[in-house]
Amino acid sequence: MRQYFIFFIFGILLTTSSCRTDFYTVASSGNLKFSKDTVYLDTIFKNIGSATYQLKVYNKSKDDISIPTIQLKNGLNSKYRMTVDGMSGNNGKIFKDVTLLAKDSLYIFIETTADITDANPTDFLYTDQIQFDSGANLQEVALVTLIQDAVFLYPKINSDGTKEKIQIDGKSFDGFYLDENDPINGNELLFTNKKPYVIYGFAGVPVDKTVTFQAGTRIFFHANSGLYVDNKASLQINGTISTTDKLENEIIFEGDRLESLYANIPGQWNSVILANGSKNHSINHLTLKNAISGLNIKSPDNATIQIKNTQIYNCAEYGILAKNANINGENIVINYAGLSSLSCIYGGNYVFTHCTFNNNWQNTSHFAVNLSNILVGANPETNPLTQATFNNCIIYGSSTNEFNLNKSTNAAFVYQLNNCLLKFSNSTTNPDYQFKTDAVHYNQIILNENPKFFNVSQNKFNIDNASAAFAKGNQIYVIPIDIIGKNRTFHPDLGAYQSAAFTK
Incomplete structure (x- = not known):
C-alpha cells in the first residue's frame, strides 16, 4: 500500500512540474521571416469578396517572443481583413501581443472586399501593408489587389x-x-x-x-x-x-x-x-x-x-x-x-x-x-x-x-x-x-x-x-481560314488549327 502511495505522490509532482507556470517571452527584435514579401490577392470585382490567401510568419530564434502589434497599416479603415492563428483581433485589422514560440510559425489568412473607388484611379490597384511591431523593429508585408469595375x-x-x-x-x-x-x-x-x-x-x-x-x-x-x-x-x-x-x-x-x-x-x-x-x-x-x-x-x-x-x-x-x-x-x-x-x-x-x-x-x-x-x-x-x-x-x-x-x-x-x-x-x-x-x-x-x-x-x-x-x-x-486566322487554302490539316508549315 505504501508503494502505491509513493507512486501516486511521484505522479502528482511530475505532472505539476511539467505545467509551465513560469512561461516568459521576450519582445520581438524585428527578425521575423515571411513566406512571401508581397501577398497578391487575385483580381476581384468591386464589392465581391476575394478568396482567402495565406501568409506564414516564422520565428527562427531560440526564444519565445511576443509581437506587440500585428496590424493593417490603414487600421480599421482598411478593406483587407485578417485572422492570425485563428484569432480575429479588432475587426480583423489590429492584433495585440501575439505570442510566437521559438522555432515555430503562425498563419495569417487574408481576404478583401473593396470598391473601385478604393483603388488607385490610374492602375485600379488597392494596396495596404501588414505591419509587424513598430519603430526600429517594424517589418511590413505588402498586400496588392486589382479591382475591376463591372x-x-x-x-x-x-x-x-x-x-x-x-x-x-x-x-x-x-x-x-x-x-x-x-x-x-x-x-x-x-x-x-x-x-x-x-x-x-x-x-x-x-x-x-x-x-x-x-x-x-x-x-x-x-x-x-x-x-x-x-x-x-x-x-x-x-x-x-x-x-x-x-x-x-x-x-x-x-x-x-x-x-x-x-x-x-x-x-x-x-x-x-x-x-x-x-x-x-x-x-x-x-x-x-x-x-x-x-x-x-x-x-x-x-x-x-x-x-x-x-x-x-x-x-x-x-x-x-x-x-x-x-x-x-x-x-x-x-x-x-x-x-x-x-x-x-x-x-x-x-x-x-x-x-x-x-x-x-x-x-x-x-x-x-x-x-x-x-x-x-x-x-x-x-x-x-x-x-x-x-x-x-x-x-x-x-x-x-x-x-x-x-x-x-x-x-x-x-x-x-x-x-x-x-x-x-x-x-x-x-x-x-x-x-x-x-x-x-x-x-x-x-x-x-x-x-x-x-x-x-x-x-x-x-x-x-x-x-x-x-x-x-x-x-x-476546306474552310479557307482556320480558328486563329491562318490560311489553309491548300494542304489543309485536320482539325481547327492549320500548322505553320504550309501557310502562305
Missing part, C-alpha cells in the same frame, strides 16, 4: 423578400429577363466591351428579342447562373479574330471567380440554353469555359445554327449538348467534358468541318463525340438523325473509344465521317464501327494515330508536321 445584372428582390424567378423547361430558377430600356443599364440586350458583365441567376432573352454580344465582350457568370434564350428569341455572338494573346476581339464566357485557382475548374456556372423554338442563332469567336454544359441547345426551329471559331473547355457534363438541332459547325474546339465534348441526341441535322473534338476528362467513361436518335422518356422516344457529317475533323482523347453511336432502328440514323482522325481502339464486329471497310459511313479515316497536340492540359490544340493530322485534309471540304 456591370452587374441580377434578379430583383420581390416585396415578400424572394428573388425574381425565370421558368426553364417547367422548372423555376433565380433569374430575370434582359430589358432593352433598363433605367440603370440602358439596353441590356446589347453587350459591349466597355466593361465586363457579372451575371447572377439566369439572364433571359425575351420572346421575339435578340441579344447581341459585340467583339471583345467579357461575361462572368456567378454560381448556378447562365444565359437563357427563350422561344422565338435569338442569340448573336459577334466576336472576330484577335491579333494578340489578350484575345481582345474574342467573346469570353466564364465563371466570376478570377483567382488563378479557379482557372480550370469545371461546373462554376450553369449553361447557355437555347430554348425550344428559339431561332436565328449565330456564334462566332466565342471562348466558353468552366460551365456545367457549355451550349445546351434544345430543339430550336429548323433554321441552321452557325457555330464558328469557337472554343469550349472544362465543362462538368457537355461542351455542346444538342437535342434535335440543326447545326453547321466550323473551326470548333472542345476539350474536357465529364460526359461528352459533343453530344447530339434525339436526332437532328449536323455538319461539322475542321473541328477538333477532344476529351481528356480524368475518367474513362466519356466520349469526344456521341450521336443518338434516342431520348428516353420522350414521346416518341426516337427521332430521325437526318444527317451527322464530319469533314476534316479530329475526334480524339484519353479514353479507349472516343466515338459513340446510340442508335435505334425505329428512326433514321444517317452519319458520315470524311477525312477524319479518329480514336477507337477496341476491335469490334459491330457493323456500325467498321472504319476501314464501311465506305458508306467512313471515308479516309486515320485510326488511332496520335495528333500530337501542342499541350492538351493547357487546351493548346495546334499541331505541326509531326502530327498524324498534318496535311491530311481533303480540299473539297
Whole structure:
C-alpha cells in the first residue's frame, strides 16, 4: 500500500512540474521571416469578396517572443481583413501581443472586399501593408489587389423578400429577363466591351428579342447562373479574330471567380440554353469555359445554327449538348467534358468541318463525340438523325473509344465521317464501327494515330508536321481560314488549327 502511495505522490509532482507556470517571452527584435514579401490577392470585382490567401510568419530564434502589434497599416479603415492563428483581433485589422514560440510559425489568412473607388484611379490597384511591431523593429508585408469595375445584372428582390424567378423547361430558377430600356443599364440586350458583365441567376432573352454580344465582350457568370434564350428569341455572338494573346476581339464566357485557382475548374456556372423554338442563332469567336454544359441547345426551329471559331473547355457534363438541332459547325474546339465534348441526341441535322473534338476528362467513361436518335422518356422516344457529317475533323482523347453511336432502328440514323482522325481502339464486329471497310459511313479515316497536340492540359490544340493530322485534309471540304486566322487554302490539316508549315 505504501508503494502505491509513493507512486501516486511521484505522479502528482511530475505532472505539476511539467505545467509551465513560469512561461516568459521576450519582445520581438524585428527578425521575423515571411513566406512571401508581397501577398497578391487575385483580381476581384468591386464589392465581391476575394478568396482567402495565406501568409506564414516564422520565428527562427531560440526564444519565445511576443509581437506587440500585428496590424493593417490603414487600421480599421482598411478593406483587407485578417485572422492570425485563428484569432480575429479588432475587426480583423489590429492584433495585440501575439505570442510566437521559438522555432515555430503562425498563419495569417487574408481576404478583401473593396470598391473601385478604393483603388488607385490610374492602375485600379488597392494596396495596404501588414505591419509587424513598430519603430526600429517594424517589418511590413505588402498586400496588392486589382479591382475591376463591372456591370452587374441580377434578379430583383420581390416585396415578400424572394428573388425574381425565370421558368426553364417547367422548372423555376433565380433569374430575370434582359430589358432593352433598363433605367440603370440602358439596353441590356446589347453587350459591349466597355466593361465586363457579372451575371447572377439566369439572364433571359425575351420572346421575339435578340441579344447581341459585340467583339471583345467579357461575361462572368456567378454560381448556378447562365444565359437563357427563350422561344422565338435569338442569340448573336459577334466576336472576330484577335491579333494578340489578350484575345481582345474574342467573346469570353466564364465563371466570376478570377483567382488563378479557379482557372480550370469545371461546373462554376450553369449553361447557355437555347430554348425550344428559339431561332436565328449565330456564334462566332466565342471562348466558353468552366460551365456545367457549355451550349445546351434544345430543339430550336429548323433554321441552321452557325457555330464558328469557337472554343469550349472544362465543362462538368457537355461542351455542346444538342437535342434535335440543326447545326453547321466550323473551326470548333472542345476539350474536357465529364460526359461528352459533343453530344447530339434525339436526332437532328449536323455538319461539322475542321473541328477538333477532344476529351481528356480524368475518367474513362466519356466520349469526344456521341450521336443518338434516342431520348428516353420522350414521346416518341426516337427521332430521325437526318444527317451527322464530319469533314476534316479530329475526334480524339484519353479514353479507349472516343466515338459513340446510340442508335435505334425505329428512326433514321444517317452519319458520315470524311477525312477524319479518329480514336477507337477496341476491335469490334459491330457493323456500325467498321472504319476501314464501311465506305458508306467512313471515308479516309486515320485510326488511332496520335495528333500530337501542342499541350492538351493547357487546351493548346495546334499541331505541326509531326502530327498524324498534318496535311491530311481533303480540299473539297476546306474552310479557307482556320480558328486563329491562318490560311489553309491548300494542304489543309485536320482539325481547327492549320500548322505553320504550309501557310502562305
